[in-house]
Amino acid sequence: MGINDKPYSEKRDFIRMKIGAPLSAKLASSADVIEGLCLDLSGGGLQVEAKQSLPAGTEVEVEVSSDHGHSPTLKAKAKVARTSTNDNGDYILGLEIIQILPN
Numbered sequence: 001m002g003i004n005d006k007p008y009s010e011k012r013d014f015i016r017m018k019i020g021a022p023l024s025a026k027l028a029s030s031a032d033v034i035e036g037l038c039l040d041l042s043g044g045g046l047q048v049e050a051k052q053s054l055p056a057g058t059e060v061e062v063e064v065s066s067d068h069g070h071s072p073t074l075k076a077k078a079k080v081a082r083t084s085t086n087d088n089g090d091y092i093l094g095l096e097i098i099q100i101l102p103n
Contacts, residue, residue: 014042014043014044015042015043016040016041016042016047017040017041017042018039018040019038019039019040019041019064020037020038020039021037021038021064021065021066021073022035022036022037022038022064022065023035023036023037023038023046023048023062023063023064023065024036024062024063024065025048025050025060025061025062025078025095026060026061026062027054027058027059027060028058028059028060028061028077029058029059034050034051034052034054034060035050035051036048036049036050036051036093037049037050038062038064039092041064041074043097044096044097045078045081045094045095045096045097046062046064046078046094046095046097047092047093047094047095048062048092048093048095049086049090049091049092049093050090050091050093051090051091052091053083053091053093054080054083054091054093055080055083056080056081056082056083057079057080058079058080059077059078059079059080059098060077060078060079060080060095061075061076061077061078061101062074062075062076062077062078062095063075074100075100075101075102075103076097076098076099076100076101077097077098077099077101078095078096078097078098079095079096079098080093080094080095080096081094081095081096082094
């Protein structure tokens with residue numbers, strides 16, 4: 001089955017994995033850090049729930065923590081691709097991974 005034969009919701013380069021892990025994002029332009037929850041992760045990006053919005057194009061350095069005590073599960077440079085809100089008024093940030101960083 002080719003990518004054009006898949007239902008629309010499955011036409012992605014990478015599979016999304018739901019993880020629900022704590023995340024911190026340090027803004028590249030300042031020392032500010034945003035705390036949030038990484039809702040899902042794929043080979044190309046992350047979906048994050050946060051109390052603060054960031055404009056599209058903002059670059060951040062993210063660390064996703066592990067629920068199992070590993071430190072950190074993922075460290076990467078990322079760029080905000082989109083921002084929306086959920087029913088609770090929290091912000092949902094779509095982050096595009098630019099570079100995986102060493103732990």
